[in-house]
Amino acid sequence: MRSLQMCITDIANSKSIAIFCHTSPDADTLASAVALKKLIKQNMSENSEPKQIDIFVDADEINEINRAMIKGIEINVQNCDKYELGISVDCASSNRMGKYEQLYFDCENTINIDHHATNTYFAENNLVLKTSSTCEGLYILAKSRNYKISDEVCNLIYSGIITDTNNLTQGVITINTHKIITDLVARKINIDALNDHFFKNNTKSKAYLLQKALSSLRFLSGDRIAFMKITKQDMNDAEATFDDTIGIVNHGIDLKGVEIAILAIKKEDNSYYVSLRGKNNVNVGVIASTFGGGGHDQVAAFQYNGLLTDLMPQLTKVCKEELNKHPVEDIGENLFFGDETDSTNSSSDSMEENVEENKKI
Numbered sequence: 001m002r003s004l005q006m007c008i009t010d011i012a013n014s015k016s017i018a019i020f021c022h023t024s025p026d027a028d029t030l031a032s033a034v035a036l037k038k039l040i041k042q043n044m045s046e047n048s049e050p051k052q053i054d055i056f057v058d059a060d061e062i063n064e065i066n067r068a069m070i071k072g073i074e075i076n077v078q079n080c081d082k083y084e085l086g087i088s089v090d091c092a093s094s095n096r097m098g099k100y101e102q103l104y105f106d107c108e109n110t111i112n113i114d115h116h117a118t119n120t121y122f123a124e125n126n127l128v129l130k131t132s133s134t135c136e137g138l139y140i141l142a143k144s145r146n147y148k149i150s151d152e153v154c155n156l157i158y159s160g161i162i163t164d165t166n167n168l169t170q171g172v173i174t175i176n177t178h179k180i181i182t183d184l185v186a187r188k189i190n191i192d193a194l195n196d197h198f199f200k201n202n203t204k205s206k207a208y209l210l211q212k213a214l215s216s217l218r219f220l221s222g223d224r225i226a227f228m229k230i231t232k233q234d235m236n237d238a239e240a241t242f243d244d245t246i247g248i249v250n251h252g253i254d255l256k257g258v259e260i261a262i263l264a265i266k267k268e269d270n271s272y273y274v275s276l277r278g279k280n281n282v283n284v285g286v287i288a289s290t291f292g293g294g295g296h297d298q299v300a301a302f303q304y305n306g307l308l309t310d311l312m313p314q315l316t317k318v319c320k321e322e323l324n325k326h327p328v329e330d331i332g333e334n335l336f337f338g339d340e341t342d343s344t345n346s347s348s349d350s351m352e353e354n355v356e357e358n359k360k361i
């Protein structure tokens with residue numbers, strides 16, 4: 001794997017490295033950054049001069065839940081005039097680095113480690129993986145090099161995987177994802193505490209905001225689309241932050257028969273953040289890209305400047321086109337029944353197959 005070898009060589013040879021997260025940082029981007037820093041320190045600093053490794057993340061505030069991952073770690077302090085290497089983690093395009101995008105391109109060399117199908121291959125070296133999360137990708141890379149992976153790195157990797165997959169229920173979940181979870185569980189990491197931390201730790205504001213969003217719930221296209229909205233007034237009434245909106249859209253896609261869930265969040269006057277979820281092979285990434293956004297097949301989003309009343313007819317039309325590609329299919333009756341032969345020896349996805357060739361554009 002040429003691109004992987006080049007990345008490893010670049011990292012080994014660089015004395016100063018800057019790691020970049022995306023704006024509105026989620027657990028995967030933060031966990032990836034911290035895990036990568038620790039993996040480099042723990043595996044690539046022996047017999048070489050110590051490396052300066054700094055993490056940059058454009059965020060006014062990182063919520064309390066995610067802040068726990070960077071506890072004690074210095075961020076956004078530029079300790080070098082010019083870094084030899086810049087590494088972006090979990091960024092589908094370079095503008096996802098926000099105000100640190102220029103600092104990234106000022107680095108002598110650049111690497112892009114990501115798992116978004118919509119990645120634009122903006123770096124010198126691009127490692128775009130077909131994995132559930134960037135954290136899963138990092139684990140595969142570290143394993144493939146026989147690196148030491150500490151318990152604290154395992155906690156971070158596990159956090160990135162469970163949050164990006166909504167606890168293994170959505171996104172690109174492969175046999176490897178499950179194998180890695182098995183590996184991590186065998187390490188006796190803080191599984192229960194991490195699950196509670198990420199999934200049973202919602203704020204009161206989020207509960208009030210959910211109440212508001214659910215009261216706006218509407219069904220379209222023969223109940224195959226669930227639509228919800230959150231107004232600025234809702235945000236104020238619930239004393240909520242943008243972070244409190246995360247995951248609310250899942251309440252739409254969790255409903256029986258719903259194949260597309262839409263949550264429109266009003267950010268400024270005439271400016272909306274539109275979050276999408278899909279199921280039954282409906283590709284909401286395609287829908288988001290029609291409106292200049294992106295993401296994954298089942299999880300995507302876009303920004304819209306204009307009135308919601310103007311957006312909705314267009315959005316509904318694009319959603320219907322996507323739904324028409326996928327006739328309603330009900331496998332419910334056969335869910336627990338199948339071939340009675342033993343298939344335990346079939347299919348063994350090679351972990352390395354998840355790394356795509358370096359496609360510089």
Ligand SMILES: [Mn+2]
Binds near residue numbers: 132164
């Ligand atoms: Mn991710």
